[in-house]
Amino acid sequence: MEQDKPLPARIKAKAAELGFAACGVARADAAPRAAERLRQWLADGAHGEMIWMEARADQRVSPAGLWPEARSVIALGMSYAPASDPLALADVTGRGRISVYAQGADYHDVVKRALKALARWLVEEAGGDLKVFVDTAPVMEKPLAEAAGLGWQGKHTNLVSRDHGSWLFLGAIYTTLDLAPDAPGNDNCGSCDACQRACPTDAFPEPYRLDARRCISYLTIEHAGPIPHEFRAAIGNRIYGCDDCLAVCPWNKFAAAAHANRAFHPRAELTAPALADLLALDDAGFRQVFAGSPIKRIKRDRMVRNAAIAAGNSGDHRLVAPIAALLDDAAPVVRGAAAWALSRLDRARFEAERAARLGEESDPEVRAEWRDQAPSDARSRSTEVR
Template identity: 55%
Template sequence: MPVRSEEDKERKKRESLTAFVRAEAAALGFELCRITRPDSIPEAKARLGEFVDAGRHGTMEWMAETLERRGDPRTLWSDARSIVVFGLNYGPDEDPRGILAKPDKAAISVYARNRDYHDVIKGRLKEIATRFAARSGADVKVFVDTAPVMEKPLAAAAGLGWQGKHTNLVSRTHGSWLFLGSMFTTADLDIDAAESDHCGSCRACLDACPTDAFPAPYQIDARRCISYLTIEHKGPIAAEFRPLIGNRIYGCDDCLAACPWNKFAASASEMKLQAREDLKEPSIAFLLTLDDPSFRTFFSGSPVKRIGRDRFIRNVLIAAGNSGNREFIGACRDLSADPAPAVRGMVIWALSRLMSAGEFSSFAAERPNEEDADVLDEWRMAGAMA
């Protein structure tokens, strides 16, 4: 009888803490909150290793450097007994691909049109963790994206959704539009069942990719992904991808937006992050004028600021070159003496597409001496194209 009583006591405690964390999550705007064990993704490490060994992580060296910790949550924190995974809906009010038909406007990925979600979600998770620790007496740690935590496999194991053929999480209630965060704890909580794959024969996300970044369903080559190229990649973007980028200057939503499960997405909570109006369809003409101080001011609080002004203007120049709008020639020429080689190089490419052959020849004749190897390569490629 005492043994049974002790088991009942532990069960009631577990149920009470589970109900508490779910209620706290809902109160802070998380539409989904489910729980898994630290040992629930045994296949993740091998899959990550194959991805890195194939070089598909590109220049994201931190993936290789943190592979051991990233591949197994128990390596990150061996004392953790439960992992709570939270989902916050950030679905747009309209199909974000509509802006792709407006070449004078710049397409910024939906997730980056508001405050930096890392800061927002981590702030909310810290509130939950503080109250949960006080209630349970257990230790807690919270993580949002930047830590070596494979949140998408954990979210699938916890039942928030499944990893679709585009490798992102898909939810039956929120489609492909979920921010994820997690709380590791030493407390025992009730564990949720994993979600099964519901992609079936659909390949809408794969077919939507402008650059063929998916070698096979459920596999991605970041080196071909526009989100990687415009956000993570620091050097010149390969010439073969520039025309395919179109006016996407920060990220790409095509594979996410193509997912049929989006039409079943539930309405967002009142605490959903709201997009800034000036980031929905900013003009390329305006963005080309941003120097470093004005870039930092305009994107204050936005995740876009993390890539820095020079890489950002590189992306805007690609969009300008793809626009076919000769009105951008003057703004592009104004950047031809920019201190940043990444900017000077893309000016050459953009103007080679916007100017007539004669105009570009005159521009080339006026150019100052150039010593940067990447910029010189751009001149050579432009000369070969002329």
């Protein structure tokens, strides 16, 4: 009978029923090295503008820092393994690339809904107090998932699973119950450095360490201002996130798309959106296109900025008109990106617009975009990474 099984086994069975592909248990104090690594990462400034990482570091370093009563952590993973190659659009002119995880429903909603259902079941089954987390609280999901045996933190710093590759959304339940822990995950990266070599912006100063300030996911999602010139060409047509380091992981060969949670199946309009359509978005249009998607949180200006950078990298002269229309945009970050893109797509048009606009532009960063690209963009090109 199911009721005769140990509680951790019943938890795992219920988790699978709710759509989780992986589940494990760790003691609340099972990842002590994570605190030291986090503090060093913050001290190095590698978190960039993600000030919330520093502001709540004392709560993030261990479950006890956030909730002293926690005794066990139930770590859970939900697969979003893609059915097609995430890198297939790398050279497709006029189309934007959206990270696999953001092409479907918002994982925050889907994972939290399942976590809450599991939590309700656990309280009915065994009592105790608990808290559920998915990405929005100061919780170090990856070290805890490794401690619970779901996999290991790979050289790209994300969790790698023997069964699901690099394609797991993570969630956690902190509980006052004393549950028998699972064996921790073992590092199986070996000598492989595929993820390190795949990074377009050299965001890994060394294996197992990420400098977010150089990461395309950070630059296109978390970074609010103009994207630094040295990274613009390397961004290519990535308009939200970057899958390169994840997609080349050899362990992905075991990650079957058939096992992915159906909630994350891609929406057709988000698999290869036309840059021209994205450049034309206003606030209402952005909200409509990205309703129910995690992309909605970056808001319209940041998405159009990203699309303008991708347009500048496209070499597609058909995008000159929609780019030029953004030179009058209300958002400085959009105007600046549009000026840069125009300098790449149509030099004569850029020079004419520069002569007409530079003297009237009030924003210093936009003025810098007009000045830095004249009389040629050789200076910016010389600093672009591969």
